Amino acid sequence: MSVELIYRTPYNYFDNKFHKSFPEAETVLEWFQNLWKFYDEDPHQFYENVSDYIGIRIYGFWGPFRIYDEEFDISSNPSPPNDFASLKEYLNNGYCNVIDMGENENFIQVLTDDDELELAYYIFDSSYMKENPISVDYLLKQDYSLPLSFSTDTDRSGIDWKYRTIETNRGKKSKVYFLRSNTSGGDNLSSAENSVVLYNGIRLPELYDFVLDEYDDDLEILRLFAQGSLEQTINKIVRFKKYWVLIYREFYEKFSYDDFNEMTPKEGSSYVMQLVDNAEEKIIDRHFTEFKPSSKSKYQFSDHFIQFSLNTDSWGTIPLIGTSPADLYDNFIIFDDLWASKNEILAKSLINFFKGWKVLK
16 A cells, blocks of 8 residues: 655656655545644745655645735644545645545645646555556656557557547558647646647658658657658757757757758758757857756657657756756657557556646546
């Protein structure tokens, strides 16, 4: 028996999630009540003590540990919640957009934001894990690398959820699933329904040809860096991992979509690489005095499954929390129906995670 906590954050985590297991608690309510072991008369210190125990500062999670008087002065809350229903009132003392609580008292999920990006946290017990494997399978994966095994049969995964579908008109009964987290807007979780795209009629080995033949916004990053094969393209993207943020900024100052769209794939690739190479030469003199960029990006490649995580920006500190550094990551996962057939629960769990913040049902 245990209680699991997952904090969904684009800061400093390649797969956008922090996970910790708490075997000392059996229920969500018990887990919250145990946090009063870290009580301090100073409400800020109380929150810091709890954060040290959890292993991360969760934005807005200070609510349960403070109370306000009529003058809105803050003091530490001396008493833990007595029942599951009162947890909502405790959580609302902090900052959150939506609180969703399981009818069986076995999970809580909360959507919040730090004025820049949306974040979420999930707390659930062993009974919920047992009853809802699709909801939690990806949440509980602590290793970045995911299984690469695949089936040789046609798709038997039964993934029939609604998401945006692109017909490739290639005449095959095959599928590619494209999943992406996105830190480009403040509604990155509440408006994530388009973060899952299904391409009907191709598998992963045919995706590169489709990228070259058809213009598709979601596959833009692959088209920009097309390098002869899908694997070479991914390698090219992550080759810039040390200076990705700075190259990306410099690159887009000179990039012209009008020129690029009139070029052949070979001409377009040469054009992009020239701009990138020029950007790489300039970044040290132009940017290195401002801050030290992240040296982290990560990827995993196989014939039927790909994931890569790109450091899309680097801030001095995490907004309104103050901890540093604050490296932002967009995470991409692409797989086809053969991989989904072999890894059915994980495939469904991935789609469930990427298509919105409300992961627990």
